[in-house]
Amino acid sequence: MISRLEETVQEVFDPKIHLACEPPTKKFTLEDLNLQPSPTSTKIAATLPFPILSLEGVRAYRRALFSQEVLHHCGGSPAPGTLTLRNAALYSTFIRDFWSHPDTMQLLSDAADVPLKIVMSTEIGHTNIQTKGGSVSEMVSQLNVEPQTTKVPLTEEDRAYNPLKGSSIIPWHYDSYPYVCVIMLSDTDGMLGGETYIRTGDGVPLKVEGPKLGWGVVLQGGEVEHLAARSMGVMERISTITSFCADVPGKYDSSYITNLRWYSDRPTLYKQWTEYRLEKMKREIEHLQEHIALSPTLSDVTQVQKFAQDQLSYLKRTARQLIPFEDCESIAEKYGSARSAFNLWEKAQTLDGFEEHVATVTPRTWQQGCDLWTDLIETQLAIQAGKTIESQRGRFKWSKERQFCMGDELLRQGLPEILLSWLDATGMYALVTS
Numbered sequence: 111m112i113s114r115l116e117e118t119v120q121e122v123f124d125p126k127i128h129l130a131c132e133p134p135t136k137k138f139t140l141e142d143l144n145l146q147p148s149p150t151s152t153k154i155a156a157t158l159p160f161p162i163l164s165l166e167g168v169r170a171y172r173r174a175l176f177s178q179e180v181l182h183h184c185g186g187s188p189a190p191g192t193l194t195l196r197n198a199a200l201y202s203t204f205i206r207d208f209w210s211h212p213d214t215m216q217l218l219s220d221a222a223d224v225p226l227k228i229v230m231s232t233e234i235g236h237t238n239i240q241t242k243g244g245s246v247s248e249m250v251s252q253l254n255v256e257p258q259t260t261k262v263p264l265t266e267e268d269r270a271y272n273p274l275k276g277s278s279i280i281p282w283h284y285d286s287y288p289y290v291c292v293i294m295l296s297d298t299d300g301m302l303g304g305e306t307y308i309r310t311g312d313g314v315p316l317k318v319e320g321p322k323l324g325w326g327v328v329l330q331g332g333e334v335e336h337l338a339a340r341s342m343g344v345m346e347r348i349s350t351i352t353s354f355c356a357d358v359p360g361k362y363d364s365s366y367i368t369n370l371r372w373y374s375d376r377p378t379l380y381k382q383w384t385e386y387r388l389e390k391m392k393r394e395i396e397h398l399q400e401h402i403a404l405s406p407t408l409s410d411v412t413q414v415q416k417f418a419q420d421q422l423s424y425l426k427r428t429a430r431q432l433i434p435f436e437d438c439e440s441i442a443e444k445y446g447s448a449r450s451a452f453n454l455w456e457k458a459q460t461l462d463g464f465e466e467h468v469a470t471v472t473p474r475t476w477q478q479g480c481d482l483w484t485d486l487i488e489t490q491l492a493i494q495a496g497k498t499i500e501s502q503r504g505r506f507k508w509s510k511e512r513q514f515c516m517g518d519e520l521l522r523q524g525l526p527e528i529l530l531s532w533l534d535a536t537g538m539y540a541l542v543t544s
């Protein structure tokens with residue numbers, strides 16, 4: 111067994127030793143799942159698990175994760191028994207080099223049938239660890255380079271568990287970024303659960319088995335709604351995740367930082383988000399310039415107009431996601447986690463006099479002069495024109511009886527923090543929290 115004393119040695123990533131590199135045996139297209147493609151989606155929805163890291167690769171990856179450097183700088187615990195490690199690539203060259211190596215990128219791009227690009231370095235190797243212990247130090251003391259093989263006896267309740275009916279580890283959702291690769295770093299022999307369910311076009315969830323040790327899946331998680339089932343029967347479950355977008359000119363991405371904003375180091379997240387979005391725009395501009403340069407004159411103005419429209423909405427999304435730091439802080443202080451906004455919003459819509467409450471808040475009384483009011487009118491016009499609406503929680507056609515309002519617009523843009531402030535201004539926050 112490799113001693114924890116060796117863990118400070120920085121290992122060099124070598125694809126010949128650390129990669130397993132076998133393509134997936136099966137991929138599911140959006141069409142296979144009866145899902146309509148969107149302007150930002152590509153063909154493959156998900157793959158079956160396939161080998162990515164060799165056993166030596168798993169050990170080296172775990173050694174890098176469990177180094178004092180990574181544990182010290184990257185560890186956090188959203189709940190007892192769960193440890194997360196973020197931004198590990200900043201402290202581990204092995205982790206950074208593994209994910210960004212051309213051989214790894216090629217394997218994953220082939221799996222997705224589209225050239226992939228890592229969205230930003232802070233999203234390399236986001237790691238979820240489920241193990242024994244309440245505090246970070248108790249959980250860290252359980253970690254070892256060799257994957258745990260001790261089993262936990264399954265109870266009757268475990269065996270009867272149905273993630274589609276009971277609690278799932280992560281309920282139905284869309285990811286923050288277009289593509290994700292999830293690699294399993296734990297021994298899954300004897301494990302029950304841990305699979306991903308994808309909502310298909312006809313409503314029947316497709317079950318994709320969870321990967322085994324060193325294996326991974328590629329999922330177009332920003333475009334397909336999915337759920338992660340709880341896993342049982344094992345002492346530890348460690349999965350590591352990197353997010354990608356398509357590296358293709360003209361193919362925009364469906365990213366939001368809604369789910370990351372509340373618990374990330376915001377100055378780092380905002381910097382990398384802005385750089386990533388601007389880099390994409392720069393390449394789009396260069397691509398159009400190259401295309402225009404091919405002809406002596408410009409004959410197709412619609413192409414330039416469409417380009418401008420796309421850039422405007424891309425830039426607008428980029429900026430709207432950057433809720434000012436002081437607003438994030440004051441909202442968190444006043445209302446707690448922005449995650450509560452989703453349930454409170456559901457409740458608010460059932461209140462008597464909901465529309466009267468909504469009408470009490472106007473551009474004169476709340477967020478005066480803010481662009482969100484213009485955004486709301488634009489979305490209302492698009493709804494009147496019968497258009498499909500892009501949203502942080504998937505695309506939709508407005509079908510409710512009532513008028514689309516500011517609360518809907520804030521959720522559409524993935525701004526639950528501001529939704530809390532708006533709910534308060536309408537008087538509904540006090541009603542749904544009393």
Ligand SMILES: [Fe+2]
Nearest residue numbers: 284285331336
């Ligand atoms: Fe997900």
